[in-house]
Amino acid sequence: MRIDLLEVLMPLQMAFGITVRDVRAVLAKYSDKIVRTAEMSDEALAASIYYSFSEEEMDDIALAAMDAFLDDKPEVDGAHREIRKLLIRRGVLDVSRRAPASHATPRKSTVKTSDAISAAVH
Numbered sequence: 001m002r003i004d005l006l007e008v009l010m011p012l013q014m015a016f017g018i019t020v021r022d023v024r025a026v027l028a029k030y031s032d033k034i035v036r037t038a039e040m041s042d043e044a045l046a047a048s049i050y051y052s053f054s055e056e057e058m059d060d061i062a063l064a065a066m067d068a069f070l071d072d073k074p075e076v077d078g079a080h081r082e083i084r085k086l087l088i089r090r091g092v093l094d095v096s097r098r099a100p101a102s103h104a105t106p107r108k109s110t111v112k113t114s115d116a117i118s119a120a121v122h
Contacts, residue, residue: 016065016075018058018083020050026083033093049092057086 024046027034031042040048053061061082068078087093 016062016079018061020047022079023050023083026080030093033095035091035094
């Protein structure tokens with residue numbers, strides 16, 4: 001009996017359904033670390049990133065969610081940690097930057113379309 005890898009991995013994505021909301025939540029949590037802010041809304045950036053995830057990346061997110069569950073932690077925490085790693089790898093988040101001082105003016109919630117799509121694809 002041959003087990004197809006897709007048959008094994010598809011249930012992972014189905015077990016934890018990653019959505020644009022998950023990407024948006026990670027972007028919101030690390031809004032002070034987003035690179036190339038300009039014209040694109042956070043929702044549009046989240047959608048462009050979500051739809052650019054490869055099957056392998058989606059599987060990695062689902063596996064991270066499952067690992068968190070097995071460690072008696074919320075699945076969403078594991079998934080969001082993996083999304084954060086992917087965003088850092090793609091250059092969407094720069095974690096080397098310090099958070100702005102609490103009295104500083106907050107960052108606008110927009111990102112330049114061409115930069116965001118470029119960052120999301122890479």
